[in-house]
Amino acid sequence: MDWKVFSLVFVSVLIAELGDKTQLATMLFATDREVSKVTIFLAASAALVLASALGVLAGSLLSAYLNEKILHYVAGVAFIAIGIYTVYTA
Numbered sequence: 612m613d614w615k616v617f618s619l620v621f622v623s624v625l626i627a628e629l630g631d632k633t634q635l636a637t638m639l640f641a642t643d644r645e646v647s648k649v650t651i652f653l654a655a656s657a658a659l660v661l662a663s664a665l666g667v668l669a670g671s672l673l674s675a676y677l678n679e680k681i682l683h684y685v686a687g688v689a690f691i692a693i694g695i696y697t698v699y700t701a
Contacts, residue, residue, distance in 0.1 A: 628659070637651060640655075
């Protein structure tokens, strides 16, 4: 296992997920006293694992057809566009 890549992905995803809508929704589910916190944790964890698996699959499929450098530029432009849209609609 490449620990440098593991650490980079772990920290990037952790920072991206902290305080986002997914974490807030999970927190709201956890406020229900009648629901098991373990159930909420397992469901939220499974959802994040599945979403991450879909991201890895999509990235693998795209990398078979597109140059890695182009993918980096496309991802960068997409993040900038999302940021502009978020600021504009706020």
